[in-house]
Amino acid sequence: MKGFIIKEFFHIFRDRRSLIILFGMPIVQILLFGFAITNEIRNVNIAVLDKARDEASERIIEKMLASGYFVMNGYLETEDEIEPIFRKGKIKAVVVFGPDLDRNLTAGGIAPVQIIADATDPNTANTIAAYAASIVRDYQADINPNVTLPLETIPEVRMLYNPELKGVFMFIPGTMTVILMLVSAMMTSISIAREKEMGTMEVLLVSPLKPVQVVAGKVLPYILLSSINATVILLLGYFVFRMPMQGSLLALMGTTLLFIITTLSLGIFISTVAQTQQMAMMMSLIGLMLPTIMLSGFVFPIDSMPWPLRVLSNIIPAKWFILILKGLMLKGVSITYLWKEVLILIMMTLALIGISVKKYAIRLA
Template sequence: MKQFITFVKKEFAHVFRDRKTLLMLFGLPVVQIVLFGFALTNEIKHADIAVVDNARDMASEQIILKMEGSSFFHVRKMVMDPGQTEEVFRQGKTKLVVIFPSNFYNDLLHYNKARIQIVADASDPNTATTLVAYITAIVNDYQASLPGGGPLPYAIVPEVRMLYNPDLKGAPNFVPGVMALVLLLVCVMMTSISIVREKELGTMEVLLVSPFKPILVILAKAVPYLVLSMVNLAVILLLSVYALDLPIRGSVILLFMESTLLIITALSLGLLISTVTESQQSAMFLSMMGMMLPTIMLSGYMFPIENMPKILQVISNVVPAKWYYIMVKAIMLKGLGFSYIWKETLILGGMTLFFLFISLRNFKIRLQ
């Protein structure tokens, strides 16, 4: 045990002496969270929209007031001919134009039917769809507030609720993704590099000739990265709770336990990579290609798996991050307990055992 502690101390010394890597390890998640959280979001805030109010009556003004009151829009009132709308879009900033016809309120009162024209810049289809949905919601909202509940006595208004993420925020989706990515990156890459480095330097031979058990070499190497990843995880969660206002609805303990499972998966993958590579470069390359890309592409956090071709859907099942992502979303966003995610836990656990088995067997062969 004392020997083990000596070894762990040495591993920590390696980690802390390599300032650049350390900075990367802790800088990366923070930068990613901040970037995704504030810059690269696909939610809409203060979108520029233009309103052409040809009616200037009570109804149109109230609807415009509601739009201005919402944080989604930045409303500009304009006067223009119907043919000029395209001109407005060409300038680039305006995402959507709302046109109220003259006699808007009048039509509404007397014909029980009034029209609003909504023209959206659909060169960015996602934004356009979302904006139109918001505007429609505001109009429906106004309609409902009219005395008598609107012009049609039996109007059926479908009421859509965005469950778990009512504001369609981007953060709930990418925080679990970033967590998976960072944990995998740190553990897979760092473990494999640190083991391969010993091979490259020739110190591994010296360790193997010593009475220190090879299995302990691996365990001792895993400890610092396990600790670092836990710290990283805490930083990410704190950032997402306090900087991005993203609540953790489920059990934090469960979240950490599932994350530990992923970390162990990653460590065993790192070990596996270290048994098949001889140089630090190839270990790094393999971790990058083998972990980063599938995690980003196939875990479901950037691109929905349901929309992928069948073959990719099948492949995505072997990406550990996919299962972790599902579990984290269940815990963080839906507040579900273990009984809902035991299957995913089992799958991830099985993968871990599999990787561990293969890599330990390979590691033994290496000694011969």
């Protein structure tokens, strides 16, 4: 057993390609998802058409620029300039202040402020409009603290657990599941398939090693490597992206280890079927990666899927792990609230190991 594990580490550290996949990819992916692929807005170029040119308009512009969301790109003189400046593509929104803004606001009337957004990207346009509107409303409330606004119901929306709606909070649990899936399931299935392809499995079979020992020897090094990866991702999330850690750290570590074992058993299961490295890789990519990305709730919300996909998502281990991660990190719930998700992962693991042990060939085909 010890000899087998040492040998496995030699394989891993001497294969530069797999080493890059193992340790380079998690970091690159987290940074990519965290910084680049995000639906937050920042540094949006705006233009202003200010017909008021009074204190109020000046203050509002100041407030908008101070927020960090907007960057002033220039002033317009007339409405006719709005259309051409959008066409140039640099400007995402134009803010128009009507005349006599100051007076209108102090009187508690309706502020003649218009926000025109470029809706070629509808999500961004929505966000920009909402941000801009809330800044104007804030200003209005600032200058008229005592004036009761006309009686109307303004729903106050509170975003629980992620008040700033930071995308990265969603991406870190998601990326972590994808990476663990890739490292654990794909790498183990490939490394077992390699023994078959190279013919070394033939020699291993004609030895006193039991199937359980071969599989354990393959899996133990990857448990260690996957744990390192998970830790790196969590540390990046915590220190670089300020991901909150509300719940118990111990529960987080325990459930992460559980999910690693689930993915490893998936990898072993694949290797009982795949005869070549190529086949193992294809099966891992198509059979595991795609469903993990598409159906786990990582990219698309499960609740808005048609019912067949919703049902299908239940057999994706990643779905349950993402629920656990969100619960522990963002909501800070105790592990007892997540017993169902944990139990499902345990059952999946046991079933996969059971099938694999049964299917593991003690002879050549």
